Amino acid sequence: MRVEDFKTIIVPENFGGFYGGDWSDEMINVLNQLSCLEDGEGETWSYGASKMVFYIDAETVVKLPFQGLIDDDYDQEDGEFIFHEFESGNYCQIEEEIYDAAVDEGLEMFFAGTRFGGFTANGYPFYISERVNQCGGKAPSQNSLKRADEMSMYSMGEFSRFWLARAIEWYGEELVGRLIDFVNDQRINDLTGGNTGYRADGAPVLLDYSGFREDF
Numbered sequence: 001m002r003v004e005d006f007k008t009i010i011v012p013e014n015f016g017g018f019y020g021g022d023w024s025d026e027m028i029n030v031l032n033q034l035s036c037l038e039d040g041e042g043e044t045w046s047y048g049a050s051k052m053v054f055y056i057d058a059e060t061v062v063k064l065p066f067q068g069l070i071d072d073d074y075d076q077e078d079g080e081f082i083f084h085e086f087e088s089g090n091y092c093q094i095e096e097e098i099y100d101a102a103v104d105e106g107l108e109m110f111f112a113g114t115r116f117g118g119f120t121a122n123g124y125p126f127y128i129s130e131r132v133n134q135c136g137g138k139a140p141s142q143n144s145l146k147r148a149d150e151m152s153m154y155s156m157g158e159f160s161r162f163w164l165a166r167a168i169e170w171y172g173e174e175l176v177g178r179l180i181d182f183v184n185d186q187r188i189n190d191l192t193g194g195n196t197g198y199r200a201d202g203a204p205v206l207l208d209y210s211g212f213r214e215d216f
Contacts (some may be wrong), residue, residue, distance in 0.1 A: 001033055001044060001054060003117060003128065006062055010031040011124035011209060014083040016066035024070055027052065036209040048194075049090035049212055055131065062117060063127040065092040069214075088213045095210040098186050109171070110179050112197070112207045132205050134149040136198030140165035147173065155180040158189055167204040187211065 010033070012026045027047065031037035034054065036044045045054045045062045049069065054062045071082035078126070088094065095114045110160040112130040119125055140148070151168070152159050160203035168176050186213045 001036055001056060003056055003060065003062060005034060006054075006120055006126045007118055009120050009191040010122045011064065011120050014067060014070070015090075015124075016068045016070055016083065017049075018070045018072055018081075020072050022072075023210055026140040030064065041056065048208065050086070050210060051208075053129075057131070060133055061129050061131045063092045063095075063114065065090045065127070067078065084214075089211075090123070091210040092117070095208070096127060097131075098188065100115055101186065104183055105178070107175070107179055107182055108204070110167070110175075110206055111209060112126055112205050121203065129207075130205075132199050132207050134194070134197045134207070136202055138166075138202075140169055145166050151176065151180060154184075156184055156189055158197050159191045163191075163193065163204055166198075170202070170204055187213070188215075195208070 009030060012029050015030070016027045017024050017027055028037060030052070031045065036054070041047070043055075045052060047053065050066050052064045052066070054064070056062055061205070066086070066133065068083055068085040071084060073082070079145040092114065093116075096116060099108065099111050099114050102111050112132050114127055117126045117128040140162065145161060147168055148161050148165040150171070152161070152164055164176070167179070188209050190211050191206060191209065195206065196206055197207045199205055
């Protein structure tokens with residue numbers, strides 16, 4: 001699978017997964033076009049509430065934004081599942097805009113960079129992002145964990161406690177304090193363990209920072 005392959009696929013209408021986390025027919029359609037369905041989730045691809053992620057190589061991932069989520073309840077009258085389009089729009093674009101703002105603030109070291117990558121064959125946007133590991137780094141000290149608990153009280157980011165403590169040790173409290181202010185200004189939430197990671201050198205980094213703003 002290459003970045004160029006995404007220019008050849010057709011992303012179906014109402015592209016998104018189910019509320020409960022199950023795969024949708026639309027997701028399977030895309031996976032089949034990229035010949036990676038048989039690889040299984042977590043090997044060459046994964047997904048969350050707002051996007052699918054495809055692992056291209058050791059440095060690169062491609063992200064496809066969802067248009068919304070599919071209701072788990074089947075509408076017997078219409079004979080189909082109900083699709084709820086995101087009011088907040090394209091979460092990959094939101095992530096790109098947040099990264100650009102982080103660069104402007106001199107905080108880009110905290111973020112796996114995301115940029116627009118191009119369009120699919122039917123004009124659907126895809127995005128390219130830095131690939132980082134979700135696990136890594138030594139265990140933080142008890143003092144760092146304590147400071148992480150104290151600093152997280154002022155953040156809406158819902159940070160992973162372990163990750164925030166490692167960030168304090170790696171970048172220092174002043175920079176982490178600026179990160180927390182930035183996260184609050186950008187209204188970023190859901191920076192839990194699944195959305196944080198580490199570069200090869202052990203540097204803590206946020207890998208999915210678009211948050212989730214829907215209220216269906």
